[in-house]
Amino acid sequence: MFPVILRKKETLPLLGLGLLCMLFGSLYLWGPWSLKEVTIYHGAEQMHLRTRGRTVADALEAAGLALDETYDIFPSPAELLVKETFIEILSPSEVVVAADGEELSTLTSGEPVREILQKVGVELGPLDRVEPSLDVYIAEPSLVVVTRVRQEDIIEEEPIPFATRERKDPELEKGKRKVVQEGREGIRANTVRLTYEDGRPAGRETVATRVVRPPRDKIIAVGTKIVIRTLASPQGPIRYREAIEMEATAYYPGPESTGKWADGFTATGVPAGYGVVAVDPSVIPLGTKLYIPGYGIAEAADVGGAIKGRRIDLCFDTYREAIHFGRRRLTVYVLE
Numbered sequence: 001m002f003p004v005i006l007r008k009k010e011t012l013p014l015l016g017l018g019l020l021c022m023l024f025g026s027l028y029l030w031g032p033w034s035l036k037e038v039t040i041y042h043g044a045e046q047m048h049l050r051t052r053g054r055t056v057a058d059a060l061e062a063a064g065l066a067l068d069e070t071y072d073i074f075p076s077p078a079e080l081l082v083k084e085t086f087i088e089i090l091s092p093s094e095v096v097v098a099a100d101g102e103e104l105s106t107l108t109s110g111e112p113v114r115e116i117l118q119k120v121g122v123e124l125g126p127l128d129r130v131e132p133s134l135d136v137y138i139a140e141p142s143l144v145v146v147t148r149v150r151q152e153d154i155i156e157e158e159p160i161p162f163a164t165r166e167r168k169d170p171e172l173e174k175g176k177r178k179v180v181q182e183g184r185e186g187i188r189a190n191t192v193r194l195t196y197e198d199g200r201p202a203g204r205e206t207v208a209t210r211v212v213r214p215p216r217d218k219i220i221a222v223g224t225k226i227v228i229r230t231l232a233s234p235q236g237p238i239r240y241r242e243a244i245e246m247e248a249t250a251y252y253p254g255p256e257s258t259g260k261w262a263d264g265f266t267a268t269g270v271p272a273g274y275g276v277v278a279v280d281p282s283v284i285p286l287g288t289k290l291y292i293p294g295y296g297i298a299e300a301a302d303v304g305g306a307i308k309g310r311r312i313d314l315c316f317d318t319y320r321e322a323i324h325f326g327r328r329r330l331t332v333y334v335l336e
Helices: 008-030 056-062 113-120 319-325
Strands: 036-042 045-051 072-074 084-090 093-099 102-108 129-131 142-147 149-160 164-173 177-181 186-197 200-213 218-225 229-231 238-251 276-278 289-292 296-302 311-315 328-335
Touching: 036 056, 045 056, 056 084, 093 113, 102 113, 113 142, 149 200, 164 177, 238 289, 238 319, 296 311
Parallel strands: 036 084, 093 142, 164 218, 238 311, 276 296
Antiparallel strands: 036 045, 072 084, 093 102, 129 142, 149 186, 177 218, 186 200, 229 238, 238 328, 276 311, 289 296, 289 328
16 A cells, blocks of 8 residues: 655645634634523522533523432423523422321322322322322322221121012911911021221221022911801800900990090991991901800991991990990900
């Protein structure tokens, strides 16, 4: 290879170009147009300065501000300064995180709750609740509360009541009842979800249920068979088909017993008098012939507002007789 030799007339232009670059570089660095106007906002304070620094960090140093990583600086310290730059400094604020019975403190100048929890080392479970919520940014003194939430499923059993059903039995004498099947309670299993907040009960909810054992109805046979029997009475043998235990009272068809509206007639139009009784038609149908010990043969021909269920009201010809009879428990025989 052959060396390249530059002659003097070729080196002169290159030297001139280098000197020219150095000259313009010096003018840029030290000339009046190399200064940058910087405005710094720090809380309520505002600072103005002119600097030949290249970055935001240079401007902060020129302003005498020694800031650590707890301050948020916009633009970032590594950003290059432009002819007119505005810098905002956010001072850190204390944030207290209350979790697991402790209070953890840290500084922030504008971070989401999510990052604050990471800074203090608080991990969240899938059900835990945080106030304020994780995506809220905090730039001032605040309290963040972490509530630990836990759920547990338990099984609770409860009884299922049985029903009672009646069934007519033509083989059983009318008026008689017999249990043909005893009832039995069923069992229901409920899945109950218990919720605890910071270890304290906070709620319960039934989330599922199933029948472990179905209930069994109680069945009672009700007799419908008519059996004719004979009863000896002062009036001679009485043939009856049913005997009913009842509470008997007495009345006189005059105003002393029935008030000023008494007209002497029953609900069926039959004149009131001895041998006429008032009944509840759902127990003894009107028109039924009866034998009542101590009273005699009677006909169910009247009703009364107070005569409900197994009650019977006996009519007497005089008020004195009604008062003498009073109120008694007795057996009423339904005649065939």
